[in-house]
Amino acid sequence: FFLQLEKRLYPFLHLKHRTSFSLQDSYRGKGFVLCAGNNQFKFIVSSIQAIRRLQPDLPIQLFHMGDGDLSRERQEYVREMTNDIEVLDITEFLDNDYMKLGGWSIKAFSLLASRFEEAMLVDSDAYFLQDPAKLFEDPGYKATGSLFFYDRTLFPDWHSGPDWIRSMIPIMSTLPNQLRSFKGISTHEQESGVVVINKKTRLNGLLAICKMNSKWERDLHSYKVFYGDKETFWVGFEMVQEPYSFMRTYGGVVGELRDDPESVCGAQLHLDYLGQPMWWNGGLMRNKNEGVQRTLDFKYWMAG
Structure with a gap:
């Protein structure tokens, strides 16, 4: 059965x-x-x-x-x-x-x-x-x-x-x-x-x-x-009622500072459980879907 x-x-x-x-x-x-x-x-x-x-x-x-x-x-x-x-x-x-x-x-x-x-x-x-x-x-x-x-x-x-x-x-x-x-x-x-x-x-x-x-x-x-x-x-x-866990922080951002000093434009950043940058998603380019690509400048990050 x-x-x-x-x-x-x-x-x-x-x-x-x-x-x-x-x-x-x-x-x-x-x-x-x-x-x-x-x-x-x-x-x-x-x-x-x-x-x-x-x-x-x-x-x-x-x-x-x-x-x-x-x-x-x-x-x-x-x-x-x-x-x-x-x-x-x-x-x-x-x-x-x-x-x-x-x-x-x-x-x-x-x-x-x-x-x-x-x-x-x-x-x-x-x-x-x-x-x-x-x-x-x-x-x-x-x-x-x-x-x-x-x-x-x-x-x-x-x-x-x-x-x-x-x-x-x-x-x-x-x-x-x-x-x-x-x-x-x-x-x-x-x-x-x-x-x-x-x-x-x-x-x-x-x-x-x-x-x-x-x-x-x-x-x-x-x-x-x-x-x-x-x-x-x-x-x-x-x-199926199995336990699971989410990392405690929401998705942040890593990349370039915008004209507004409180804003960062870039890729989605994720932190570890200690609040330190762990990984990002979106590749190395500023926009991976653009025909003419430019490498993202990874200078700044913000938590989500």
Whole structure:
């Protein structure tokens, strides 16, 4: 009965593992999980270099969706960049007939497919200012087996997301009612540029996250209600009533001082639990989406 139920809930799981228990038993150690296709290649190269300068020892797994997503030449380039790095096709680990991966959805499934017991998901354009392994020692992570980061406070009076969550999860923990999105202060709650999960203790939460990022669920519900994968992490944990923690500070900014001396323009910055700059998201350029790009001047920062 359990196996039949699991195959209905998580049909993507059984390409290489008979049950979630055998998958869970295979996890070992700590490491970094990254995802990239050809469009993210220019970011991922410098991101890997930055990780290795600060943390030379922990292994890295880079996932893609096949040679059409990340060319073989670029796969080989990454393999030769540094020690202890694997470049892997996620469709060889999980069944893409059910996942139908594309865009943001690969992130959660890469966390699931990675070989690490304690896994840190890192966006291709996320850069650390301290040894990222320090996040495995964060008090919130140690207490709950998970660590999420708040997004910037933007776009108030958004009600469709919280209303949908309440309709789907009538009994929740005490945390959602404390969130900015539930108070009508901000549309975005979580920033998924860095996510830390202990998969031995919080696999059920991760499976729920993956469920929300599967093709049918994301097209019909989650990606219509949320901006991509962001909120699926904490909402997935709420779905299965597993504990989770957010870093205590909101998203800040690092970059250049504006004419107003109390304003900084730049990339989104995140602090550690001691209030010190830990990492930022958005790459090295002032605007990564501009045709003519200029490097951001990282002189000033403000907490969120």
